[in-house]
Structure formats: structure tokens, C-alpha cells
Amino acid sequence: MKRHNIHIHTTYSDGSFSAEKLVNMAKNEKLEVIGITDHAFTTKIKSLNEVTLPGYINDLKLLKEKNSGSGIELKIGLEIDTCYNQGIDPCNVPFDLINKLDYVLFEYIRVDKGLKKVYRNIESVVNAKKDIKIPVGLAHTDISMALPDNKDYIKLLGDNDIFVEINLSENSNYHFLFNKDVIDLIKKYNIKMTIGTDFHSDIIPAYCLSKNISLAMNFIEDKGLKIHEIAS
Numbered sequence: 342m343k344r345h346n347i348h349i350h351t352t353y354s355d356g357s358f359s360a361e362k363l364v365n366m367a368k369n370e371k372l373e374v375i376g377i378t379d380h381a382f383t384t385k386i387k388s389l390n391e392v393t394l395p396g397y398i399n400d401l402k403l404l405k406e407k408n409s410g411s412g413i414e415l416k417i418g419l420e421i422d423t424c425y426n427q428g429i430d431p432c433n434v435p436f437d438l439i440n441k442l443d444y445v446l447f448e449y450i451r452v453d454k455g456l457k458k459v460y461r462n463i464e465s466v467v468n469a470k471k472d473i474k475i476p477v478g479l480a481h482t483d484i485s486m487a488l489p490d491n492k493d494y495i496k497l498l499g500d501n502d503i504f505v506e507i508n509l510s511e512n513s514n515y516h517f518l519f520n521k522d523v524i525d526l527i528k529k530y531n532i533k534m535t536i537g538t539d540f541h542s543d544i545i546p547a548y549c550l551s552k553n554i555s556l557a558m559n560f561i562e563d564k565g566l567k568i569h570e571i572a573s
């Protein structure tokens with residue numbers, strides 16, 4: 342497993358640092374893989390859209406080439422808001438553009454049946470995945486909420502190779518609360534994990550670039566979980 346953080350925001354959306362600056366910061370913090378995942382298709386905050394996405398992809402591709410062989414691997418991702426009231430149905434994203442990325446994270450996907458008018462559930466991502474050719478993951482989804490009644494949702498993740506992020510932002514460190522039942526289901530259904538901190542800036546201490554990453558890596562190893570190829 343590489344020392345990675347594949348959930349990071351830059352000035353392309355609501356982050357404080359340019360992607361170039363972040364690459365240098367990540368080098369200083371000895372990260373081996375970083376993934377830029379700026380917000381897209383949301384009205385909640387400054388966001389990428391169909392018009393600005395091609396420029397984002399081109400810029401990051403150049404930055405990736407510039408840093409090849411430098412000891413840090415840059416992945417080009419995106420975080421897509423799926424809320425009914427402010428985001429997009431995963432089935433309506435521009436697949437031709439999305440498939441030019443290295444991976445995509447969908448946020449506000451729930452694995453329980455609560456708040457159906459706001460959040461979408463796993464099926465929406467499963468449907469979109471038929472047209473998505475790149476790795477697909479869920480940002481800050483607490484899969485333990487599927488227990489005890491919605492274990493089928495957890496199975497869908499494994500069956501469709503949808504990875505799950507361990508989100509280290511201070512408000513979401515629920516992975517340390519995963520009980521044995523959740524861990525057992527993650528293993529049973531062969532669900533892959535990744536680590537992300539949701540880093541935006543260094544103004545809010547809750548969102549760090551590398552804090553607790555070693556802890557999360559140890560957690561994955563200790564529990565015998567699998568890491569997704571995007572971060573392995």
C-alpha cells in the first residue's frame with residue numbers, strides 16, 4: 342500500500358492551494374500518491390462543470406507529466422455531488438469527460454434508507470457505472486449505516502467494484518468505529534478501501550494533508566482489508 346491521500350481540493354473548486362503547490366506540499370509530507378478531487382456538478386460551492394472540466398483535466402495532465410519520476414504520483418479525480426437538491430444524478434454526468442479522469446468519487450451516497458429526498462443510494466452509482474470506465478468510489482459514506490437492515494447495499498459495492506474511502510476529516514473518522522460486523526462484511530464482499538482527508542486548506546485544522554494517514558494505513562493492514570488499485 343502506498344502512502345496516499347486521494348481526496349484533495351484545490352483552487353479549481355473551494356480549496357485554498359493550487360494543484361502545483363499541493364504537489365510540493367505532499368512531497369514534503371512524504372506522500373507517494375495524491376489525488377486531486379475538486380467539486381463538480383454542485384450548486385453548494387464553487388464547482389467544475391461541463392465547460393470547465395476539459396481545462397481542469399488538461400492542466401492536471403501537464404502537472405502529472407511534469408512530476409513523473411519525482412517520487413510522487415498525481416491522480417486526476419473529481420468529487421461529484423449526488424444530492425437531489427444541489428447535485429446531479431450520476432447517470433447524467435458527461436461520461437466522455439469523466440472517462441478521461443483517473444477515478445471519480447461520488448459524495449452523499451447513503452447506504453441506509455434515511456433522508457431519501459436529499460441523498461441518493463448505491464443503485465444510482467451502480468447504474469452510472471455501466472458507462473464509467475474508470476475506478477469509482479464513494480467519498481465519506483459511512484457504510485456501517487447499512488447495518489443491520491441493508492446489508493445488500495454493502496454487497497452491491499463489492500459486486501460492482503465500487504471502492505469506499507476512509508475519510509480522515511475530523512467530522513468523519515467513523516472508520517475507527519467500524520465494528521466487527523462491518524469489517525466482516527467488507528471482507529466477505531471484497532470491498533476495496535482508499536484513504537482521503539478531504540483537504541481544502543490549512544486554515545481548518547480538521548482537514549489535514551497527511552495527519553493520521555499512517556494510522557489509517559495501519560488500520561487497513563491490521564484488519565486485513567484490501568486497498569483499491571488506484572492507491573496500491
Ligand SMILES: [Zn+2]
Nearest residue numbers: 348420480539
Ligand atoms: Zn471533498
